[in-house]
Amino acid sequence: MSQTYVNHNQQQKKYLFKIILIGSSGVGKTSLLSQYVHKRYIQQHKATIGVDFLTKDLQLKDSKGETCSVTLQIWDTAGQERFQSLGSAFYRGADCCVLTYDVNDQTSFENLDRWKNDFIHQAAPSSPSSSPIPYQLVVIGNKIDMENQRCVSQKRAQAWCTENSVISYFETSAKDHQLVEQTFESIARQIVLAIEKQFIIPYQNADPNKVDIKKSANNEKEKK
């Protein structure tokens, strides 16, 4: 309902999503974002302290083919162990959690389990009654430009994703700017679709009388 209202007033749906990037230190989270937001690759590794914030505006088509504008609020967290105590509340209310690993680094892949559990433990609403999966899990394998050093195969990564109900798996290279933009765009699109689906649920469950009233009150705005 809120969407139709916005539609009516501003012609375009507007979304703002919180996306957090987690993963072991040095897998290239900051580089990935720097490439995505500033189109710049940072050669030198400088550890992120605590968390850094980036924002990116996108135009997307939703399931009905209407253009909507999306603002991504990206939380670039520190991968280092000593900053992990800061993490707890950072995860709250995230629309998407991007688990990142380095395809050339076995340990960073094995750590995905811990990162995922960490996130689910701290971000998930503890009462099971509330909305089933309010966030999405996505995995990015980074640094695919160094193909000859690769030690985690695509197959193995995808198997892990299926096992852990991860929605999508992407491979990128922050250095070569390979698939970076596409990855984030498709993440944004997935959230839009998931949210649209969520909006329909309360609508269908609503009391038929109420729906009638609603329709008569908003028939101008109602698109369907």
Next chain:
Amino acid sequence: MAGILKYASTRDFGKLDFHTVDRSMSTSNVDILDSTMSSKTTSTTTTTNIKDDSNNNNNNNNNNNNNNQTTTTTTNNPSTSTTTLNEDDDSSESGSTLDIPKPSIDDMLNKIDESALAHLDKPASRKKYAHEDSSTPSWFKHSKHFLIFSFSGKPIYSRYGDEVALNTFMATLSAMSSFIESQKDELRHIKTGDYVFVYLHRDPLCLVSIANTGETPAIISRQLEYIHSLIVSMLTQSNIKAVFDAKYDLRDLLGGTDKFLDNLIKTIDKDISILLNSVNCLRLNYTPRNDITNIIQSNKHESVLFALLVSGNKLISFVKQKKYSLKPQDIHIVMNFVSSTSSFRESEAWIPICLPNFNNTGFLHLYICYILPDVCLLLFSALPESFYHLSNCKNLIVKEMESKGLMEELTKAVQNHGYTSAMTGVPHLLHFMYRSRTSYFSTSPKFTAPYSDKKERKRLFRLYQHIVDRVNNSCSKPHKYFYHTSRYETVIVAVSSTHEIYATFSPLETKQTVFESFSFLLQWIKDNESSLFLQ
């Protein structure tokens, strides 16, 4: 924390004081901060002050050590949120005896769509500073920011600038508070140079004000509470929780309501009755006021919980059902809502509104009608279908008031409601404010010379803020008298169990003349009690 520090270093804030709640705060908190700080800015020194809040007038914060626990339980279990979040024990009791329908989100959206938004003025380009954000230097020049975001760090409102463009800034603010929270603590305020960052956490919202106005954190915190109440009044606390849990964007629901927030922010920065947590009354003689109250009382429909007759932000008459009571904060929220919307002046209106201190879980229905150009009748009912009853009851009230000639009397009273300090006949008196402690009513004269100048007026208001804060929130025993002399004025305060009075004189007066004039003033207020306040 990098984002925070980046901000801190660009603003060249000399010192960061973290004021937090928990007395038994571990030292590791400081350690981590120090290490993060030193790696970015070497000149920054960190001191952690543990604030003594034993006298904080905020009920739900009284138990400092339990505070964190309350927050956790509310986050974990949304179904109990409404009871634990209730700010006032007695009001929640009174509210719970009443069966107020709890609408679903869809219901609420409908209601907002149908009624509230229908009365909003056109959402024209409302913001003067909409183009600004944290990347424009001019944004940092404003002396008092108000920002609202959800616990996840998503922007909801900003007084200046575009809230979406400010989303990383707000995320930084939320990261700062969640960092403190991860130490099982709560961030109250941060002092950095001339600026103070004041936080108010009201799950799932976080309100922050950044000010260099010299106001004390306690005063700003009270203002944030008012702003939070306004948001609750539009959506109800249960709906805010539900919206947040369902990941709806709160901004969609608050669309077009920014001007209420803008207006309230302006008002709380100059309104003496809000400063004193009280309600100002329209000056009116006892007999006509009594007549009006009787007329409303005898004509009001049985479903009416509260009936208010107001002029601007002044109360003319107030009738209520015996078992319920209304807090000054709620009255101000309603008056702000009514006065911010010019279209209410043209016709009767019927809107859902939540009174946060009465019952923050459901909507009441408010009938609004201007019976004179500046006099508005407000009737609250719990029944959504009682509009015609209330409209009829307004007709009866107006008819009877007309027949008794009270309309003319009211028009006259509205025209001359203000009075000056000179009219009190008290020698040397420049200005004063008075608050009854038994009835929550207050009075103060118009600002006259030397305070007719806007700058001077603001300065006196800021001084009053400090003194009110000192008088009400002092750590030691409550003061009975308070005497303040500065280059510009002398302010004397007397507090008793029945009233608070703040009187301003020229700084050149001797203590003796000040005290003499002061007792004159007390006598004047006593003599005029019946016209200054509702009885």
